[in-house]
Amino acid sequence: MKPLPVSLSSFKTIRNDDFLYIDKTKFIYELVKQPRGAYFLARPRRFGKSIFVSTLEELFKGNRDLFEGLWIDQSEYDWTAHNVIRLDFSKAPARSAEQVEENIKEFLREAASSYGISLSEGPYYHQLKELLILLSQEQPVVVLIDEYDKPIIDNLTDLALAREIRDLLKDFYGILKAYDEHIRLTFITGVSRFSKVGVFSGINHLEDITMSNTFASALGITQNELETVLNSYVEHMATAEDLEKQEALEKIRYWYNGFTFSSNGESVYNPFSTLSALRQQRFSNFWFESGTPSFLVKLVTQGGYDLQRFEELTTNETALGSYELDNLAPIPLLFQTGYLTIVSYDKKHQTYQLAYPNYEVEHSFLTHLLDEFAGKSQGFGVDYLHNLKSALRAADLDRFFDLLQSVFASVDYDLHIKQEKYYQSLFYLLFTLLGLQTFVEVKTNKGRIDAVVEVANYLYIFEFKLDQSAAIAMEQIVEKNYSTRYAEHKKTIICVGVNFDSDQRQIGEWTKQEL
Numbered sequence: 001m002k003p004l005p006v007s008l009s010s011f012k013t014i015r016n017d018d019f020l021y022i023d024k025t026k027f028i029y030e031l032v033k034q035p036r037g038a039y040f041l042a043r044p045r046r047f048g049k050s051i052f053v054s055t056l057e058e059l060f061k062g063n064r065d066l067f068e069g070l071w072i073d074q075s076e077y078d079w080t081a082h083n084v085i086r087l088d089f090s091k092a093p094a095r096s097a098e099q100v101e102e103n104i105k106e107f108l109r110e111a112a113s114s115y116g117i118s119l120s121e122g123p124y125y126h127q128l129k130e131l132l133i134l135l136s137q138e139q140p141v142v143v144l145i146d147e148y149d150k151p152i153i154d155n156l157t158d159l160a161l162a163r164e165i166r167d168l169l170k171d172f173y174g175i176l177k178a179y180d181e182h183i184r185l186t187f188i189t190g191v192s193r194f195s196k197v198g199v200f201s202g203i204n205h206l207e208d209i210t211m212s213n214t215f216a217s218a219l220g221i222t223q224n225e226l227e228t229v230l231n232s233y234v235e236h237m238a239t240a241e242d243l244e245k246q247e248a249l250e251k252i253r254y255w256y257n258g259f260t261f262s263s264n265g266e267s268v269y270n271p272f273s274t275l276s277a278l279r280q281q282r283f284s285n286f287w288f289e290s291g292t293p294s295f296l297v298k299l300v301t302q303g304g305y306d307l308q309r310f311e312e313l314t315t316n317e318t319a320l321g322s323y324e325l326d327n328l329a330p331i332p333l334l335f336q337t338g339y340l341t342i343v344s345y346d347k348k349h350q351t352y353q354l355a356y357p358n359y360e361v362e363h364s365f366l367t368h369l370l371d372e373f374a375g376k377s378q379g380f381g382v383d384y385l386h387n388l389k390s391a392l393r394a395a396d397l398d399r400f401f402d403l404l405q406s407v408f409a410s411v412d413y414d415l416h417i418k419q420e421k422y423y424q425s426l427f428y429l430l431f432t433l434l435g436l437q438t439f440v441e442v443k444t445n446k447g448r449i450d451a452v453v454e455v456a457n458y459l460y461i462f463e464f465k466l467d468q469s470a471a472i473a474m475e476q477i478v479e480k481n482y483s484t485r486y487a488e489h490k491k492t493i494i495c496v497g498v499n500f501d502s503d504q505r506q507i508g509e510w511t512k513q514e515l
Contacts, residue, residue: 001232004279006272009050011058015066022225024048025072027218028055031187032077036140038176038186038203041218042193042210043261044338046272046287048219049189050088053146056187057084060142082184083135085111086144094151097164103151104128104172128175132182140184143176149190149199152325156295162325166199173203180205192336193321211317216265221274223266226252233278240281255283258357259338263345270338273360288364296337297365300330301372307425308440310340313354320352339365363433370429373422389434393455395494401510404430408506423500424464427451446480459491465499470511473497483515 002020014021031039043049058066062081067073085108092103104124112119112131119127135141151169155162176186186206193210200206209215226234227249238248256274260267276286300307313331320335331354334340341357356362384403391400407426424440431438431453442449451462461482463473474497477483483493493515501508 001236004233004275005051006275006279009054011051011054012063012066014051020229021070022221022229023070024052024218025055025059025067025070025075027215028052028059029072029075029077030214031056032059032185036180036184038180038183038206040188040190040193040200040206040208040210041215042190042208042336043219044259044270044336045191046270047259047338048271050090050146052219053086053088053144053187053189056142056185057086057144060084060185080139082139082142083115084142084144085131085135086146087111088146089150090147094154094165096161097168100151100165100168125171125175128172129179132175132179136182140182142184143186145186145188147190148173148188149192152199153192153295156325156328157298159325166325170199173200177203177205192333211262211320213262213264216260216262217268219271220259220268221271222268223253223257226269226274230274230278237278237281241283251283252277254358255360256358258341258343258361260342260357262342263347263352265342267341267357270358270360285360285364287360288368296330296333296339297368297372299328299333301369301425305330306421306441307366307369307428310334311355313340314351315354316351366429366433370426370433373426373429385430385434388430389436389455392434392436392453392458392460395458395492395514397494397496397510397512401507404507423466424450427462427464442485444480444482444485447476447482449477449482449485452486454491457491459486459489459493461486461493461495463495463497465497467502467508468499470497470499470509473499474511474513478513 002018005014005019005021008014008019011021013019031037041049041052059072059077060082061084062079064073064079087104087107089103092099092106094100094103101124105127108124108127108131109119112134115135117131117134119130132141132143148169151165152162155165173188176183180186186203188206193208221230234248234252235245237252238245241248241251243251252269252274256269256277258267259270270287273286277283315331319329320332331340335354339356339361340354342352343355344353345351346353356365388400388403391397391403407430428438428440428451431451437454439452440450442452449461450464451460453460453462461477463477463482465473474495477495477497483495486493495513495515496510497512498510499508500506
């Protein structure tokens, strides 16, 4: 079997060194068959954007030998060679606007040098104009920009700097619009879709194909590709995991599939995680291990958002389409960065239902959220979570709350928020990571139950209060007859009233009533 290109982003290297390549050139052809074009494609990190850009680069340089045996080699593409300007913002640090400007100049100097050209001294936008004109003397030039938004995303914790970099990039991209007569193709990738009045206000002729059905599976691994191109690797993994092949396929789907990027598009597997799992022949959270979304975790935790909504959220395309630095809403960010994905589309109302794409994303993201809520840098041990679950299964609430006290005791003083939602979120995250069936804000005819948790023999009804008393919480459960909703259940119902003491930053008291 050919080696898997887990961390490679060079199409030329993959082909020359005989790594496995999943043929995506039919999508490439869809982009290049028109005589001119300017496109933008957003996808989550480690999703194959750089390989796609590299493939375009080799195609336009006329290196047809690299495409032997691939779909496009048998197509009607004319293989005319073009000069290529490629910028990859993932390859340079961006700690200031001046550094970003110098990075752009260096990119342009390198591109010019590869064609034996020396650029004049001056501002970066003058150098870009000069290079476009010089390289398009015989054929219009191709401009490829990878990870355009990395300088901005890397500085989201400093919004003033992020805005400064955004404005600099806006001026840079404006040149591409002004000189589009010299350009055969502009192709820009990134993680985020900043609105066209922001970064791309000067290049509003870009066609955004991010949510296009045509290009839904241009990046990522489809089910068919997994079962054909990667079939031998799946069989080896099944053997290593002591599974039947179909069981292995189902487990791979559960862990890594589920990413859908359009209303009618095919779902795809995370390529980095899937190839990593197949190469190492084990299941793990490979994607999260390659980079923690710290700014997103802080945005969600500090914003007081209802975490359970992320399991099933309805929105429209406008809300998903883009965002601004002055309004960092979590939903478009979570969708664009891959932590939420499309699970269904209502054509009549033009609404999308979003959810976590798979186990890897949900479990890892919730783990990071829990660490942020609880102020723990090392995460929660398996033994700790196992002990919590065992206590609930045994209805040993004394032990359960003793264990929980250790969580609240570790929370940094500045992290405590005097809101019930903060403490409810901690409970929700713990219950979910325990693998327990948990329901939050359950509606009844007389109100809402804060949380319902099911284990093998018991069903728990929790009511939380902040700076009141456990007795008041229990009174609410009894007065509003919350247990009647579950009267037909054969499990023993245990009602639990909990009061949080915000001054002590602890569970103040709790009480239970078994039905």
